[in-house]
Every structure is written in C-alpha cells, then in structure tokens.
Amino acid sequence: MADKAVPHFHNDIGVAVIHVGSREFMCIGALPPFDHPHVFLDMGADHEIICQYCSTLYRYRPSLKAGHADPETCVWNDRAKAAAE
Numbered sequence: 001m002a003d004k005a006v007p008h009f010h011n012d013i014g015v016a017v018i019h020v021g022s023r024e025f026m027c028i029g030a031l032p033p034f035d036h037p038h039v040f041l042d043m044g045a046d047h048e049i050i051c052q053y054c055s056t057l058y059r060y061r062p063s064l065k066a067g068h069a070d071p072e073t074c075v076w077n078d079r080a081k082a083a084a085e
Helices: 078-084
Strands: 017-020 024-027 039-042 048-050 057-060
Touching: none
Parallel strands: 017 057
Antiparallel strands: 024 039, 048 057
C-alpha cells in the first residue's frame, strides 16, 4: 500500500483544537465508517483553518513535524486497519 502524499486528520475524540505540523492536509471528520467527505484544507499563510463539514479548528504548530498532530490520536493511519484485516 502506498503512503499518502497528503496527511489525513480526524476529530473522533471531539477536541476543540487540533494542532498540526502541516499547512495542507485532509480532514475526514471522524473515523470510518462515520467519516465525512475527505476535504482538502490549505491554510496558505494563515495559522488556522476550520473544516467546513465538521467545524474542527486546525491550528498550525511549527514545532510539529509534517503529518503529525497534537493530540497524536487525530492522525488517521489507514494502514493499521488494513493490517488488522
């Protein structure tokens, strides 16, 4: 399975803000099968963006590596699901 070029994040745990280390990413809302359409978000020069589907606030944190988030559980890794099947 190929790695995604664009990181995917979710807010299944319902936190107020997800800090991310990427300015361009996909929001999937909740974990599948309860996810919303996977939306590409691009902060540009801004430091935060709100997903228009689930209203999750994403805030850029330069100290995080690209593709990482705080809380860490908000990073979606579909490889874990594929390995379990």
